[in-house]
Amino acid sequence: MNRAAKRAVISFAALAAAGAGAFWAFTSPSLSRVEIATVAGAPDLANGELLFNAGGCASCHAAPGGDDRTNLAGGLALATGFGTFHAPNISPHREDGIGAWSVGDFVLAMRAGVSPDGRHYYPAFPYTSYQRMREDDLRDMFGYIMSLEPVAGRAPDHDLAFPYNIRRGVGLWKLVYLDGARFEPDPSRSESWNRGAYLVEAAAHCAECHSTRDFAGAIVPETRFAGGPEPDGQGFSPNITPHPDGVAGWSEAEMADLLATGFTPDFDSVGGSMAAVIRNTALLPQADIEAMAEYILSLPPRPTPPRD
Amino acid sequence: MKKSVILAGTLMVLGAFAASAQGVPATPAAAIEERTSIMSGVGDATRTGVRMAREQAPFDLDAARDVLRTYASAAERMPLLFPPGSETGGDTSAAPTIWSDRAGFERRFADWGAAAAGAVDGVSDLDKFRAAFGPLADGCSSCHGEYRVRRN
Secondary structure (H helix, E strand, O other): OOHHHHHHHHHHHHHHHHOHHHHHHHOOHHHHOOOOOOOOOOOOHHHHHHHHHHOOHHHHHOOOOOOOOOOOOOOOEEEEOOEEEEOOOOOOOOOOOOOOOOHHHHHHHHHHOEOOOOOEOOOOOOHHHHOOOOHHHHHHHHHHHHOOOOOOOOOOOOEEOOOOOOHHHHHHHHHHHOOOOOOOOOOOOOHHHHHHHHHHHHHOOHHHOOOOEOOOOOEOHHHOOOOEEOOOOOOEEOOOOOOOOOOOOOOHHHHHHHHHHOEOOOOOEOOOHHHHHHHHHOOOOHHHHHHHHHHHOOOOOOOOOOOO | OHHHHHHHHHHHHHHHHHHHHHOOOOOHHHHHHHHHHHHHHHHHHHHHHHHHHOOOOOOOHHHHHHHHHHHHHHHHHHHHHOOOOOOOOOOOOEOOHHHHOHHHHHHHHHHHHHHHHHHOOOOOOHHHHHHHHHHHHHHHHHHHHHHEOOOO
């Protein structure tokens, strides 16, 4: 067991000593219940599809091995230091997927990481980013997912090591790491910069991979977008800040080209899980791709954190 | 005794020579270096191809055919450059799937190389080049998604 894992175990032991009652009170998924305004109006399915692509839903929830991005049977296994997560079925199947959900259930899942039956989701599901999305966008995204084919079948349960297998413990994690804040546009910046910021920070959740995490699996703020090891330990998501360690010197056109084609300015084609990200971003309107490029190149330059 | 040592030595040298004649690099480090350099050449060819396909550079038939030939020869050579022991080290961003799914990995290169080699003669103008080059360039990302890891 490495030092980080030991620290996590010690933290958990200390909390247990503080009292199981307190643990129970502080980990209640109802604490994560956020104010959900009524999401009125019919969903705009085209906007929902755009956000589905920007959000990279298919990268984890499309059935592995197939080419069909809209077969949302789940099943992708994500091996991490905490154990193996299995992406669930989010197709509109009533029993096995999310077909019986209301739009409010969907908003609660995306914002608070809580299931309709009141359980915490593990933050492998990147609600720490998705929480920043607008409600009308979430409604449209849900509408789009509900317009797809229902697929039967359930992914296996997550296979996690103690203490991470105590789902209730996610409640403590959320108290510290889930701020519940929405995306706030910066009026001093251009419309396209704000659009890019929204897509990068909220929907596309780029920082979830391109940052280094601490022992608790939370992003270390000074490494945000500056790169980090892949969760499965294979490879390293690169520094995407305009620092000499990262993408300093790239033009916005080159960054937009990467998001549209997967080619870097050296005509290297990005690999690993980024290839799947490109399959998502390549489908976005050119204006959105350019907005993301504009925002990424405006990030604070940060050095790449040291690797173990 | 002495004779047999010399004979064994000679056989070893001959064996090494035969191996290098078939093109298997002598060490994992040499394999990593060669495959990195080949892929860098593939990237250069891709730049040439993309620039012509997008009409950012004038179409040049010889250059277009060279792009396809570069792909074809890389596809022939690359599968030999992932010997045991070269999983990590140097500048490699090879994914473990290359070794766990060797057949799939080799099939991808065989299909891609055959498509590139098969297109060389038929590419007579920009439209025909685009039709051949587009799917081959798309192959970069789909193969790297499976057989390569992310890196800084």
